[in-house]
Every structure is written in structure tokens, then in C-alpha cells.
Amino acid sequence: MLANLLLTFITLAQESELKPATLTQAAVVSKQELPASQQQVLSAQGLRAAEHGLKFLADHQLDDGSWPGDVGYKLEDGYRVWNQSSAHVGVTALAGMAFLAGGHVPGRGPYGEAVEKSVDFILKQVRHDGYITTNETRMYSHAFATLYLAEIYGMNQREDVRQALQKSVDLIVTSQNKDGGWRYQPHVADADMSVAACQVMALRAARNIGVQVPRETIDRAVKYVRDSAVREDDSVYLSPYSEPGMFRYQPEQRSRASEPLTAAGITILHGAGVYADADIERGMQVLDRRLESFSKSYGLRYDGHYYFYYGHYYAVQAYHIVGGKRYRDYFRMIEDVLLRMQHEDGSWPNRIGPGAVYGTATACLILQIPKEYLPIFQR
16 A cells, blocks of 8 residues: 555656746646646646745755754744744754645655755654654644654655654654643643644544554544534633634633634544534634635734744645535635735745744645645545
8 A cells, every 4th residue: 555655656746846946937837737626726826836935945955954943932922932043843844745745755856855855854853752853842843743754654664764753653642631632842731722733633644654543542632622612602702703613722711712723623623534523614614704814914914924824734724625615715815815925035924933934834835735745635
């Protein structure tokens, strides 16, 4: 099965490889040249924008294979930095996945070396206990790195990747708290929805390629999500901003709810194998109503706030799984916003957050979801 998967990925990469290009060079790609399934959602302009973004990423990779970002943490609507423009595990994993999502596999094509170097960098950051960290990156980054290694192992079956992946998965499993969630550091009592979503995505990717993941870990994560849902009979809401169908940061009724957290909750349920579900439908209805204004505010007005990127990282996956007109309408909206935000050098801004490499990697991932080259992003 894995051999067939590798062959499929190589074939896809050969069919989709585009040389690193400027916008002018990439303009020869027409929508008619895209597969029929992609024509329904991904425009030729969106494809060119993603390719231009990948070129920016390739040009800004560091010699050690990493990509730089401001290491820090969110503080209310801000972002406090403790290691500025440093080799960043999470940003490196997201950038690597952006290339994989475009069909660029390790060791092949114009970006094959960049992908291989990033994998080697991630492997060097795996500690003896399985925690993947450097420059004080935290569990968000660990989860993105674990997801990246899982997708890489599905392509090349490198034994060193498998060993590192198993250790990193074991750390996620043992770090789950009593309520079924995860927090910024391993093995702590607290938890929140945004960190939990990253961990479940990583576990799903690992499970897809044969790594042992206890079923009870997934079941407890599903319970954590359901306990965090805002329901009609809740007696207390944080503010008028919250409404039934949304998901909260934490299960307590006074905890805030938001569009990104709602998208994350839906993605956790999808990642756990839950699809036809009342909580998902109510959450999708909230996103249908609110994502466009959210995008204009946190994307265009705030110059690419980290809320915008992580919200749509999950939202595009949620809509992709749902499919149909709902997905096409959503993708048309987010593609338009991203095209308006892209800079001439191919980058996307992230004024509040880890920085432009993070914004660019995430934007490229969002735009390339319709290609379905990565198993984690397939229906």
C-alpha cells in the first residue's frame, strides 16, 4: 500500500512540477490546463499565486534547512516574541508541507532539495523524549512537525523518519490531559481547543501511515471538543459575539468562542472520523455566516493577523471535507482575499504573529488544498 502511495505521489509530482517562476513566467498556466476537479475551485490566478509563494519560501530557506520565524506566544490579540527571526520548527514544518501540497516531493524536481533539507532539520530537533523543539518552540510546532514527518514517511519510508515519528506521537499521546485536550507544553494539566486541533491532525496523519495511536486518545479528544461547544441551553455566554454552534477556547462556559476555534473544533471531529454530525452542521452554519467579515477584518484590515491564518488553515479543511457548493463558495471567497493580500515578492503579510514566512506557508497550503496531493488533505 505504501509503495503504491509513493508511486502515486511521484506521478503527481511529475505531472505538477513547475519551475520556480516569477508571476510573468507562471502566467502561461491557464485554468484549462488544470484537472477538472481543480477547475471547480482553484483558479489559474490562485495557482500562480501559490507558485509565486513557493518561490519566496525557497529563496528564504536558511542554510540549515529551516525557515525563520518569530518564536513567541499569543497574548490576547497580540503576539509576544522571545526569539526573533529564529529557526522555527513549526514554520519550517508548514513551509515544507506547502511544497508537498504543490506536488514537490523530497529529492525530486526544483524544490526537492529544499524539502529534504527541511526534513533533516526537523529530525535534528527531536529530543530523547520525542519532543520536537528548538529556540523554545512549543506544542503547536511539535504537532506541525509530527504531521510533516508523517506525510514525509508516507512518501519515502525512511527508517529514521519512522523512529522520530513514533517518539513524537508517543509524546502527544502521553501529554493529553484528563479532559482530553493539550496545552502549550507537554505533560501539563491545562488544555485548549487550538492546541488540541494541531495534535489531533498530527495523530490522524500518523495513524494513516500505520503508526500506533490508541483509540481512546482520539475518543477523549472528541469528548473535549463536544464539551467545548456553545449550545442553545447554555446559561452563560462570554459576550454577544458567541452564539450556539461555535466552539470555545476551553470547555468552561465563560471561555471565549471564535471563528478559528469553531473551524478547529470541526476539523478535530473530521480528523477523528466524525462527519455526519449535528455539532459539525451547526458549526458550519456559523462559519457560513461569519467567515467573510472575519477575513476582511483579520486578513485585510489587520494585515494578516495570526487568527486569520490559523482560522483558515482549519476552515479550508472543514469546507473541503464538506464539499459541494458550500466548499466552492468558501474557496472563492478565501482565494479572493488571499490574492488581494499577496505582496509583489510572492509573500503574504503576518504583522501580528511569527512573520511573513508563516503567512506565506499557510497561504500556499490553503490555496493548494484542492490539489489533494497530501493524504491528510484528501476527502
